[in-house]
Amino acid sequence: MVVPTTTPVRQDTVAPPPPSSGGIPTVDMSAPGGRGALSRQVARACAEQGFFRAVNHGVPPAPGARLDAATAAFFALPPRDKQRAGPPSPLGYGCRSIGFSGDAGELEYLLLHANPAAVAYGARSIDTDDPSRFSSVVNEYVGAVRQLACEILDLLGEGIGLKDPRSFSKLITDADSDSLLRINHYPTACTIHKLDHDCQCKMKSIVRTKNGNVVNPSAGARIGFGEHSDPQIISLLRANDVNGLQVLLPNSDGKEVWIKVPADPSAFFVNVGDLLQALTNGKLVSVRHRVIASTCRPRLSTIYFAAPPLHARISTLPETITAGSPCRYRPFTWAEYKKTMYSLRLSHSRLDLFHVGNDDNSNVSKGEQE
Numbered sequence: 314m315v316v317p318t319t320t321p322v323r324q325d326t327v328a329p330p331p332p333s334s335g336g337i338p339t340v341d342m343s344a345p346g347g348r349g350a351l352s353r354q355v356a357r358a359c360a361e362q363g364f365f366r367a368v369n370h371g372v373p374p375a376p377g378a379r380l381d382a383a384t385a386a387f388f389a390l391p392p393r394d395k396q397r398a399g400p401p402s403p404l405g406y407g408c409r410s411i412g413f414s415g416d417a418g419e420l421e422y423l424l425l426h427a428n429p430a431a432v433a434y435g436a437r438s439i440d441t442d443d444p445s446r447f448s449s450v451v452n453e454y455v456g457a458v459r460q461l462a463c464e465i466l467d468l469l470g471e472g473i474g475l476k477d478p479r480s481f482s483k484l485i486t487d488a489d490s491d492s493l494l495r496i497n498h499y500p501t502a503c504t505i506h507k508l509d510h511d512c513q514c515k516m517k518s519i520v521r522t523k524n525g526n527v528v529n530p531s532a533g534a535r536i537g538f539g540e541h542s543d544p545q546i547i548s549l550l551r552a553n554d555v556n557g558l559q560v561l562l563p564n565s566d567g568k569e570v571w572i573k574v575p576a577d578p579s580a581f582f583v584n585v586g587d588l589l590q591a592l593t594n595g596k597l598v599s600v601r602h603r604v605i606a607s608t609c610r611p612r613l614s615t616i617y618f619a620a621p622p623l624h625a626r627i628s629t630l631p632e633t634i635t636a637g638s639p640c641r642y643r644p645f646t647w648a649e650y651k652k653t654m655y656s657l658r659l660s661h662s663r664l665d666l667f668h669v670g671n672d673d674n675s676n677v678s679k680g681e682q683e
């Protein structure tokens with residue numbers, strides 16, 4: 314991760330660091346002190362950590378509670394009912410397998426496109442009793458969270474001094490926005506028996522050798538979701554009261570260390586994504602994070618990945634390019650970026666392939682892996 318330790322976001326508007334709890338910057342979205350101070354705080358957290366905890370964010374609890382109830386009901390279904398919504402294409406129901414390049418984690422999930430037509434289509438196999446009930450719960454949640462995402466992006470636009478501070482939020486409110494909603498369920502080690510046989514074996518990482526012996530190559534390690542950065546513009550995560558999320562942040566010596574993020578069901582955890590790093594010439598940093606699954610309590614998390622339309626051209630904003638900080642990334646479309654990312658492993662630092670002067674990405678687009 315690039316850590317701009319010597320270059321503050323803007324020389325004339327250096328904000329005090331947001332208060333941090335256990336190394337996690339926290340931004341009170343309703344704090345008195347004015348919009349200027351708030352925008353500088355949000356920009357500073359996104360420049361230094363690429364991550365913050367948003368409290369008093371204004372999203373009412375009801376849409377989240379309704380969505381949690383609906384998705385928990387889905388995950389409690391018998392395996393063959395859940396499999397009607399899979400396998401993930403990448404959208405749909407998935408169990409353990411993440412993406413198309415061999416990544417796996419101790420989780421099952423639903424991955425949905427966030428537009429109402431796609432939600433309605435997916436809902437037919439997720440809530441067969443009443444698909445429109447499921448759709449309206451998802452749409453209500455997406456509407457509320459998208460509004461918070463826009464507010465944060467506008468604050469960021471102001472905080473880093475863009476000519477049009479709404480440049481970021483305009484990308485995600487376009488009718489063709491490619492935003493996603495993901496619901497991750499990390500079962501406990503002892504409820505794995507509720508999954509189907511295939512998934513049970515995969516989650517226990519059981520491998521049967523040629524002579525019939527059973528071995529567990531990853532005994533002890535419970536990687537829920539492996540190390541990665543989110544590819545989109547910004548991600549807003551809300552989870553139940555079970556810990557597990559970790560972010561890779563610089564410590565006081567500048568060394569990167571994994572920081573455990575204490576669970577807070579009333580907060581949103583905000584991640585800068587790869588596209589925002591590219592748009593801002595690396596001033597805002599796409600944070601690497603992962604989930605270690607708890608052995609004794611199930612974690613349920615919901616993440617809104619705010620993305621532009623597929624055809625959107627991601628080109629570094631001129632305000633972020635200076636003589637001392639020349640343009641780092643070549644322009645690309647979100648469709649091009651997605652194609653590259655799906656050919657790579659979860660942990661790949663894929664944005665590096667779009668550095669000015671790096672021609673290596675012509676190969677990865679054709680399916681070459683790490």
Ligand SMILES: C=C1C[C@]23C[C@@]1(O)CC[C@H]2[C@@]12CC[C@H](O)[C@@](C)(C(=O)O1)[C@H]2[C@@H]3C(=O)O
Nearest residue numbers: 403411412413416543544654655657658659
């Ligand atoms: C291995 C992969 C899964 C992923 C697409 C990718 O090729 C690399 C990025 C992964 C990720 C991480 C954030 C989101 O959970 C996600 C939906 C996304 O947009 O990028 C996943 C992708 C996925 O699970 O399909």
Ligand SMILES: O=C(O)CCC(=O)C(=O)O
Nearest residue numbers: 495497538558604614616
């Ligand atoms: O489930 C979580 O808490 C985080 C998962 C995540 O980072 C992702 O789905 O991209």
Ligand SMILES: [Fe+2]
Nearest residue numbers: 541542543602
């Ligand atoms: Fe993520």
